[in-house]
Amino acid sequence: MADHAGIIDGVEIRPAGRGLRAAILSIGSELLLGEISDTNATWLSKRLGHIGVDVRHHHAAGDDLDELVAVLRWLGDDVDVIITGGGLGPTSDDLTREAVAAAAGVELEHRDELEEAIIQRFARMGSARVSPSNLRQARVPKGSTAYEPVGTAPAFAMTISHPERDATTEGGATRVYCLPGVPWELQELFVRDVEPEIMSLAGEGATLTRVVHAVGLGESRIGELVDPVVRDEPDVELSFLARDHEVQVRLTVTADDPDVARQQSQPMVDKVIDALGSAVAGIDEEGLEDAVLRLLGDKEQTVATAESATAGQIASRLGQVPGASHGLVGGMAVYSTEVKRDVLGVDADVLEQHGPVAEATTRELARRAQALFGADWGIGVTGVAGPAPQNDQPVGTAFWALAHPDGHVEVHGRQIPGSRPQVIARLATAALDLLRRRLLEA
Numbered sequence: 128m129a130d131h132a133g134i135i136d137g138v139e140i141r142p143a144g145r146g147l148r149a150a151i152l153s154i155g156s157e158l159l160l161g162e163i164s165d166t167n168a169t170w171l172s173k174r175l176g177h178i179g180v181d182v183r184h185h186h187a188a189g190d191d192l193d194e195l196v197a198v199l200r201w202l203g204d205d206v207d208v209i210i211t212g213g214g215l216g217p218t219s220d221d222l223t224r225e226a227v228a229a230a231a232g233v234e235l236e237h238r239d240e241l242e243e244a245i246i247q248r249f250a251r252m253g254s255a256r257v258s259p260s261n262l263r264q265a266r267v268p269k270g271s272t273a274y275e276p277v278g279t280a281p282a283f284a285m286t287i288s289h290p291e292r293d294a295t296t297e298g299g300a301t302r303v304y305c306l307p308g309v310p311w312e313l314q315e316l317f318v319r320d321v322e323p324e325i326m327s328l329a330g331e332g333a334t335l336t337r338v339v340h341a342v343g344l345g346e347s348r349i350g351e352l353v354d355p356v357v358r359d360e361p362d363v364e365l366s367f368l369a370r371d372h373e374v375q376v377r378l379t380v381t382a383d384d385p386d387v388a389r390q391q392s393q394p395m396v397d398k399v400i401d402a403l404g405s406a407v408a409g410i411d412e413e414g415l416e417d418a419v420l421r422l423l424g425d426k427e428q429t430v431a432t433a434e435s436a437t438a439g440q441i442a443s444r445l446g447q448v449p450g451a452s453h454g455l456v457g458g459m460a461v462y463s464t465e466v467k468r469d470v471l472g473v474d475a476d477v478l479e480q481h482g483p484v485a486e487a488t489t490r491e492l493a494r495r496a497q498a499l500f501g502a503d504w505g506i507g508v509t510g511v512a513g514p515a516p517q518n519d520q521p522v523g524t525a526f527w528a529l530a531h532p533d534g535h536v537e538v539h540g541r542q543i544p545g546s547r548p549q550v551i552a553r554l555a556t557a558a559l560d561l562l563r564r565r566l567l568e569a
Contacts, residue, residue: 146179147179147180147325147330148206149180149181149206150184150185150206150209150210151211152198152202152210153165153167153187154188154211154212158189159189165187167313168212174317176336177333179330179381180325183206184206186202192226192229199287200230203303207301208301208325209302212306212308214226214308215305215308217260217261224267224283227271227287227305231288231303236266237265238266240273241267245265268285270286272284274319276316277316278307280309282305284303285305288300306321333381333382334381334388335380335385336377337377338378338410339378339403340374340413341375341408342560346369346374350367352403353367353403355402357395357398363379364379371549371552372415372553373408373556378396378399380392405564415444415559415563416444416559419454419566422563422566423453423566426566428503428504428532429455429456429504430502430503430506431456431501432457432505433493433499433505434460434507434508435461435507435508436509438460440551441508456501458500477491483509484511486540489540492507492509492528494528497530503532504532504562504565505529506562508527508528508555508558509525510523511525513546514547523543523550524540524542525540527540527558527561
């Protein structure tokens with residue numbers, strides 16, 4: 128990391144000898160009410176980490192002016208950069224502009240160029256009339272840097288000075304970047320206008336997190352296998368992230384630039400892969416679905432699905448991978464017994480004798496999906512996802528089957544723990560991972 132200070136307009140943001148520290152402030156009472164998930168903070172943290180910025184805080188605040196001012200001042204005491212998302216809309220509860228102006232001790236001022244940009248934006252959307260409430264978005268704190276909007280909400284940056292600090296040791300100011308809460312607007316403005324400036328403030332350096340995706344093993348067992356090979360690596364930060372469908376082994380390194388960080392991390396990634404063996408479903412951006420489709424492509428083969436308990440999640444996860452059509456030919460959500468029989472063509476005697484959730488029924492789902500879509504492989508799943516038992520079978524009962532190109536059909540089953548979404552996600556993963564392993568063996 129470079130040891131020069133970060134300077135904007137003659138004001139020191141980061142003192143020499145210390146890395147850039149940042150906070151992410153998400154604004155909106157809907158976040159506190161749990162009505163939406165804060166995906167902006169996750170996205171921003173990843174971008175900041177890649178350029179070597181130390182993210183110290185994620186904070187969500189409601190639409191209250193006094194609270195916002197207090198939070199801005201509190202965060203400003205600890206970090207060099209604050210990035211806010213939200214509160215730049217046209218309604219009375221959008222208070223980010225007022226809060227930043229109050230924290231900086233300045234007034235709001237109207238910017239004619241921002242008003243014109245808003246008017247032109249509405250004209251491009253086919254509206255000749257702009258509401259007066261939208262024009263209040265052209266007001267920003269006096270002395271701030273305004274960014275050309277990509278939607279209807281102008282973004283801006285403001286430097287808040289801290290004259291009480293000793294600038295030689297703590298930095299004399301905090302740079303606040305205020306972005307819209309709409310994810311695509313926030314991301315485009317950050318990449319275009321904010322990230323280049325933050326990179327200049329941060330100086331040289333990059334933090335890179337490599338991810339090894341593991342399935343089929345519990346978090347504790349994965350820890351037992353991985354800890355010994357990483358324990359004596361002081362320059363690698365090891366962490367684990369258990370998700371509904373996988374466990375991520377995360378290896379974080381810091382170097383002068385991303386390419387160097389990747390080179391330095393590769394030997395450790397290789398050791399983790401060796402330790403986990405066949406449980407490794409993907410590396411970095413390649414997850415289980417990517418790996419399955421890559422292997423299908425390598426063998427010029429295809430798969431089709433017939434899903435009961437997962438209701439299409441397997442096909443959906445495959446379909447989210449760009450270019451999925453080369454491997455996924457089709458799928459059906461066959462939730463009811465009637466659909467299994469009348470649409471998919473499962474033998475009525477099988478359903479009558481074994482029921483909708485059973486090894487024999489799941490075998491038939493895989494076989495019929497393979498035949499109906501003309502695929503090389505067929506996946507079938509049945510289960511009781513909950514919240515209540517079904518046909519005297521407890522919640523978590525699950526079966527998954529794979530029809531092979533040679534006509535063989537293998538079926539697996541077990542009790543899957545967790546909530547309804549967890550059972551569904553884990554069952555889908557079990558089926559996909561079975562296909563991945565067989566493709567590796569073929």
